[in-house]
């Protein structure tokens with residue numbers, strides 16, 4: 001199995017410290033050289049560096065009027081029967097039962113006995129006391145009355161859906177979302193059924209599954225960063241790994257639950273979907289709301305500034321809104337030549353294939369979520385995994401003009417993608433450990449938390 005230290009010696013020869021590199025001013029020379037080599041105007045690149053935040057279709061928030069795409073070159077694309085953003089739809093996308101999702105397949109004993117034990121009662125998260133502390137709070141958002149309910153009998157008239165969309169985005173930012181988008185809700189994203197209890201899943205008894213009948217026209221997607229400094233000091237599959245996810249899961253859950261409650265108070269239907277209570281899968285919603293593209297990992301989306309370093313929750317609703325458009329920042333071309341996540345995935349779950357394949361009526365990379373799930377719930381050296389999140393070049397590392405320029409260049413097609421990947425490797429992103437950011441209890445090296453009961 002891959003360990004990051006295996007790569008350290010071989011990479012030392014050509015890695016350099018990015019701060020020294022920037023200080024020496026070599027970066028500007030290199031960037032100018034690359035820009036010339038790619039036959040794009042240096043002035044255009046300079047403008048992109050100045051203007052790191054892009055426009056957004058749909059309504060603009062007053063609190064957050066420009067969306068930060070991290071300098072990527074973003075265009076807006078379609079959501080129709082043939083396309084969901086940059087994902088091509090080639091047949092009928094069949095909705096599925098929540099119990100067919102990876103973690104629940106582990107719970108049902110469809111994978112290994114170790115995976116079944118590792119997922120039961122979220123042991124793979126609870127085994128670290130910090131992950132447990134956050135997850136236990138998040139469980140309180142699980143109850144059906146937290147995510148849905150009857151709308152107020154008095155409907156607030158909405159004469160201007162664009163103004164209401166602006167207000168909803170402002171409300172989400174006020175509640176501390178990092179990014180918000182609104183999309184047309186893709187019907188195929190709804191589960192056919194909600195999974196039954198973990199105890200029923202343990203017996204592989206799906207008889208108490210609840211059909212998902214809701215069909216609402218819009219979705220509001222709320223995204224929260226998993227925390228830059230913690231990511232920089234984590235291997236991606238150590239003790240803090242699940243806590244990084246839980247940080248964003250529980251916060252997006254809180255924002256979505258409050259937003260849905262607020263919208264019901266205005267007299268409209270609204271259901272929150274968050275990590276302890278979903279009625280739909282999230283990646284199509286993220287794409288529909290203009291917040292990401294499908295990546296080499298299969299069904300996970302990458303955001304142009306945060307990469308995978310985020311979690312989302314959503315609110316489906318019939319409140320009249322104006323949807324944003326899906327985005328295209330060149331990720332398909334980039335993933336085709338990059339494969340950094342595949343090179344670094346400890347379970348070998350991510351494909352090295354160059355091309356996409358047809359899967360359930362749409363085109364995606366043929367990655368193996370079973371291997372990923374197995375590793376995350378049985379990881380003996382840490383709690384879950386986010387190694388692919390750590391190494392992906394779109395996971396913005398710092399606010400610098402050089403990084404912004406690199407991201408802009410990377411969104412310009414396959415040749416430039418190869419250059420950005422080389423820069424990312426050269427700086428050792430994804431490999432280096434920045435000890436000064438490390439703030440959590442070392443585990444399992446110094447603190448034996450395995451004896452603690454949760």
Ligand code: SF4
Nearest residue numbers: 345347372385387388
């Ligand atoms: S989260 Fe899954 S796909 Fe990503 S690196 Fe870990 S095992 Fe691989």
Ligand code: SF4
Nearest residue numbers: 295335338339341392
């Ligand atoms: S690491 Fe590279 S191949 Fe993997 S998702 Fe990110 S850009 Fe795509």
